[in-house]
Amino acid sequence: MSMTADTLRGNTDTIILTLLMRGDSYGYEINKSVQRRTKGEYGFKEATLYTAFKRLEQNGFIRSYWGEDGPGARRRYYSITEEGRRQWEENVRDWETTRSLLDALFDPDYDDEEG
Amino acid sequence: MSMTADTLRGNTDTIILTLLMRGDSYGYEINKSVQRRTKGEYGFKEATLYTAFKRLEQNGFIRSYWGEDGPGARRRYYSITEEGRRQWEENVRDWETTRSLLDALFDPDYDDEEG
DNA sequence: AAGAATACTTCACCTGTTGAAGTACTTCCA
DNA sequence: TGGAAGTACTTCAACAGGTGAAGTATTCTT
Numbered sequence A, B: 001m002s003m004t005a006d007t008l009r010g011n012t013d014t015i016i017l018t019l020l021m022r023g024d025s026y027g028y029e030i031n032k033s034v035q036r037r038t039k040g041e042y043g044f045k046e047a048t049l050y051t052a053f054k055r056l057e058q059n060g061f062i063r064s065y066w067g068e069d070g071p072g073a074r075r076r077y078y079s080i081t082e083e084g085r086r087q088w089e090e091n092v093r094d095w096e097t098t099r100s101l102l103d104a105l106f107d108p109d110y111d112d113e114e115g
Numbered sequence C: 001a002a003g004a005a006t007a008c009t010t011c012a013c014c015t016g017t018t019g020a021a022g023t024a025c026t027t028c029c030a
Numbered sequence D: 001t002g003g004a005a006g007t008a009c010t011t012c013a014a015c016a017g018g019t020g021a022a023g024t025a026t027t028c029t030t
Helices: A003-008 A012-020 A027-037 A046-058 A082-105 B003-008 B012-020 B027-037 B046-058 B082-105
Strands: A062-066 A076-080 B062-066 B076-080
Touching (some): A003 B082, A012 A027, A012 A062, A012 B082, A027 A046, A027 A076, A027 B082, A076 A082, A082 B003, A082 B012, A082 B027, A082 B082, B012 B027, B012 B046, B012 B062, B012 B082, B027 B076, B046 B062, B076 B082
Antiparallel strands (some): A062 A076, B062 B076
């Protein structure tokens, strides 16, 4: 796994929750959104994406249902739950904390006496 | 593993390299520095720390030697190599990229047409 | 008709983190 | 003097999340 992917690890769930806050969606489309937002620099591997859905559903953060039979392949839609929204808030706060921790830890000129 | 620890995963090596850029050091002290910089919010588990040293040394990013026999328990000192410095630069660039990717991916108001 | 795109599933494997247990020495303090 | 706490490192088994690979099935494009 590359450095980048390793940093992303564990944020998969939060990324998915963020996109579901805009409305119900399905795997393939969510992944396209991720790619669009990152200008193609990042996208989920299929296995990553679908195991994340399973995990999120087991934790009660999302719910799923099969889409109407239209043209094209069948789609499983996901929608975020109230608990999922709460989890999203917490995860984003955690991210902000971790982000500043890492910024401090990667600073080669950090003053150790600073408080 | 908590969200925070999961985001930190894979950045262990870069944290250690950052601290070694200030001069040679040893495990216990490096960990204290991490705790100081994060105001006690983060520190390595011993197993994490020492497996990271092993990994870094195997990759040629650090070198190690036993400290002089003084008072107190024996210490294994580490010093960063030229290759380690190059790796550090790369990792920090990767971190900056990933940080903005995640900031974009966690934005619930992101405009999908933006580009 | 072929190939690309859409869409999802499952499995075995890999990597980094961790809990737990152990070794060994020194300092503090009652 | 003796026990707890602090310093310092080691090893191992277990766990979680990500990934490559292979498969299924449909539709769109050329």
